[in-house]
Amino acid sequence: MRNIKLTIEYDGGRYLGWQRLGNSDKTIQGKIEAILTKLLGTTTEIVGSGRTDAGTHARGQIANFKTNSTISLTEIGDVFNHQLPRDIVVKKVEEVPERFHARYNATGKKYSYHVWNNSIPSAFERHYSFHFPEELNLDLVNQACEKLIGTHDFIGFSSLKKTKKSTVRTIKELSITQEGSLLHFTFVGDGFLYKMVRIIMGTLLEIGTGKMELASIDEIFENKTRSEAGMTVPSHGLFLDEVYYN
Template sequence: MRNIKMTVEYDGARYLGWQRLGDSDKTVQGKIENILSNMTGEEIEIVGSGRTDAGTHAHGQVANFKTESVMTLEAMQEHLNRYLPRDIVVKEVLDVPDRFHARYHAISKKYSYYIWNNTVPSAFERNRSFHVSDELNYSLMHQASQKFVGRHDFLGFSSLKKSKKSTVRTIESIKIIEHGNLVQFAFVGEGFLYNQIRIIMGTILAIGAGRMQLEDIDAIFTSGIRAQAGETVPAHGLFLDEVYYEEV
């Protein structure tokens, strides 16, 4: 039995997210599994590093699957990219140790959120960034972003309800990189709660536009109340860039 690791790139605009949903053929996982099952003659189930929501994109989603197939890695990759829709691409296929698990062995992830900051929207970036027409204070947004770095209880910056599961997470870094009107907010962390990045982004943008204050972040960490934070910005500005792994 072989264990195959794939790195996958996709434009999530047409999909209901990564994770397979019943009989729906509108998920990235479902599309890949259907082709792998036809290719190998086996019932293939792939394990992703984590879910991405409807509309979210990926430069480097990682998944693995088990198979008895003796096909070469090159033949697998060529077959997948021939039959997958053009908005899903398998960038790399590797044989890995049997114990490798795409989700359980991930130690951190990098996500990027993109905004298009101009009074005029972009025809080309409309599905890959969030249009923000406000004049933004980038110095304040940098200060705001650094308040989220470190280990915190992010309950107030997620869509989760209070439960027995821990909402404490560590964000290793947040960087703001300007590419002209296209602005990238790069997050690296051990893992993220449901909608955590999109709510943090809504809060940072509200501070940059003068609708919230820096001190509000500390108050939300203390209260854990979601309603006090910024809006949940749209999914189409979010990319899963890379997944980092421990040695296995």
């Protein structure tokens, strides 16, 4: 049995997210599986490193599937990139050990979120950044980023309902770079809860405008209450950049 690993890039704007949905063909997983099943002549499922929400993009999503087919890696890649929609690209096809699992073996992820911080919107950045016209105090935003780095229970920064699984996560990096009006926020951590990056982003922006206090972060960690955190920013500014493995 061969185990094939895929590195995938996609523009999520037209899709309902990564995860296959039984009543729709507008998912990334569904598009890839449909081509694989036709190519291999048998129903084939792929395992992703994790779900991305409707509208979220990826530069480095990872998935794997198993097959008994002897088809070459080059042919698999060629078929994908001839038959997939142009907004989904398989950048790399590799054979990996049979025990490799895209989700269970992941040790961390890197996300980025992009904000167009100008009173005038951008015609070119509108699909890949959140237009936020209000003036931001970036010193305050950087201080807030520093408070979020480390190991914490992030349930208050998530849309998760009650769960028996641990909601403790470690953020290793949360940084900002600026390119004119475009702000790039980088998140690196061992894992992220449902909508965690988008809620943290909303909180950072509200702290940067003075709508929330810097001390609110400590209160959210202590009270574990979603309603105390900031807005959930739109998904179209979010990218899954990389998935880490040992």
